[in-house]
Amino acid sequence: MMDKKVSIKDIAKIVGVSPALVSMVLNGKAEQYRIGEEVAKRVVETAKSMHYAPNLIAKNLRSGKTQLVGLIVTDISNPFYSAIARIVEDRASELNYTVLISSTDENLKNTERLVDVLHNKGVEGLILVPCDGSKELIQGLYESDFPTVLLDRYFPDIDLSSSCLDNYKATELATEHLLGQGYKNIALIAYNTEMQHILDRISGYEETMKNAGLGAYTHVRKVDILNPKPDIWKALEELINKEHADAVIFLTNMLATNGLYCLNEMNVKIPEDIAVIGFNGNDAFNLFYSPITYVKQPIEQIAKEAIDTLIKRIKKSNYKSKLFLGPELVIQKSSLRDA
């Protein structure tokens, strides 16, 4: 099982043929190259008995193909991205590709470096969660025509394939649900960023509020992405005490989790004092004393479409696919009026 040394030459020597013939047979091209049945059979058997396994490095060098793809996320230890990674990895494996995973920590320099590093390692394509400020880098990737699929986040004016949530719909769903429960003074906690998916989520909320004639009750607070807790604390305090908000939507899982820590420490009761909606369910939401309503992303679909799109693009240079997949609202006690 563990030899790793037997090459095509060794087989050739033993069977008494040329390495070329062995290669042909082992690649199923015996007929095409009119190899005698007898000889072909002996080659196959010898290969098996010697536990031959092709040297993929050599294969790659010759073919120029590495069967490698890169997955660049912000942090693989973030459960959202590790769930994505798991699915991408499984699907890639089925398609005979290997995934190289890296984390950027939302940092542009890191992202640039990782794109270079992965490119250097010979990946044939990239699935990428672009960080704030990476537009030029992504534009460059687009112009270089390197197979790239954006995941979770996208740029509306860069014509690259992408696999994302329908972010507008997500907050629309959340806001409508809160309105339906009779909440009016609904606040939103967002990141302080130009990233389009966040802007879309904000729009979904703002438009829905406006359409309900509650434009005056719109409160959007933006907090620092790398160290959100202090900002969240301050925002919540103001929203609750000064603005008398009766509900709050957190735009990401990280924001919601930090928000719950704050609300607990502030001794604010959910949903009695304020209703809460989060993003991306997890055990913490479900086990909370008042289980948290959340927007559920179709993670499996997002991941699968990303890798499938990438592979199609690698194989067919003009393939493109821009997906905005539908969210679902998982309603729990944290957003119900008379729970």
Next chain:
Amino acid sequence: MMDKKVSIKDIAKIVGVSPALVSMVLNGKAEQYRIGEEVAKRVVETAKSMHYAPNLIAKNLRSGKTQLVGLIVTDISNPFYSAIARIVEDRASELNYTVLISSTDENLKNTERLVDVLHNKGVEGLILVPCDGSKELIQGLYESDFPTVLLDRYFPDIDLSSSCLDNYKATELATEHLLGQGYKNIALIAYNTEMQHILDRISGYEETMKNAGLGAYTHVRKVDILNPKPDIWKALEELINKEHADAVIFLTNMLATNGLYCLNEMNVKIPEDIAVIGFNGNDAFNLFYSPITYVKQPIEQIAKEAIDTLIKRIKKSNYKSKLFLGPELVIQKSSLRDA
């Protein structure tokens, strides 16, 4: 940035020297091979201006080294392992290695297949979380002398490097803490498995109980590893209603999380009705209405030692290191008598 076509030959042609010379210079061996300073400088400059990046595939083929290592965990979407993966990945990157990650789902056949697949992809070593029943496979790995480091789990009679928690100490800490709080009828929820790390955790608890003269109050329940919830429910019901347990230790994060779901559904109050200790902290524990005391593993250290040990072993064939790293008890409300 995105060219990928310029080779050592191209540089050689432009500078007007041989490819060999270019290789020597670019590998910092100019002095060693007595290359003229003038020429060397021109080579370096030309390489830079052409954005030369070495073809790693070719390099690997030539050197027989792939700079690849495998990381086989049970599930990369499990936060414990994704945290490990993040650290391994970062450290490996520093050491100029690339990590290939796979998930076994606690399944032996998968594990065997993945070991083969990764081996085939040319990894120079493996970090591996062995699943139940994998002893023969691991023994085979040991005998083949393939660089392997076991992570999180180990086999006492296989002389392989490993980086694990001090499991006995972990439950000893937990049990002593509960005893110190005056709890006597302490139960344990474990997996139904032969895996040594679980057996060690059970021993830590049993011995501590025995030493306290409470051998008679020892309750160990073993549940199915793949679908634990029904077993946990039944065990908890019995422990609480029939055995009048006043505390319960869950041996893993998955067990604790499932246990909390059960206790919530059963309307059992923590710690009033029963005290709880879990394994591996997370937001769900901290945000719980009564924050959960847990055994904290030194994840960073475990991961870092695993990859460092592997790389040392790859470079030095007789290197070996068996680590059992110290746990820490994070005490929260769920295990305090008079909270």
Next chain:
DNA sequence: AACACAAGCTAAATCGTTTTAGCAATTGTT
């Protein structure tokens, strides 16, 4: 009998590096 053609194989180039052996020109030694 002469030639075409198919069958069954091999030699050699190639992918991009690294490294060994060795060549030519210059300098140093006596």
Next chain:
DNA sequence: AACAATTGCTAAAACGATTTAGCTTGTGTT
């Protein structure tokens, strides 16, 4: 002046696979 040693470079092999061109046989056709 003859020879040795040093300097600065190149040619070629090697890693393990794939593929193209081409070489022998043998068979069939006329």
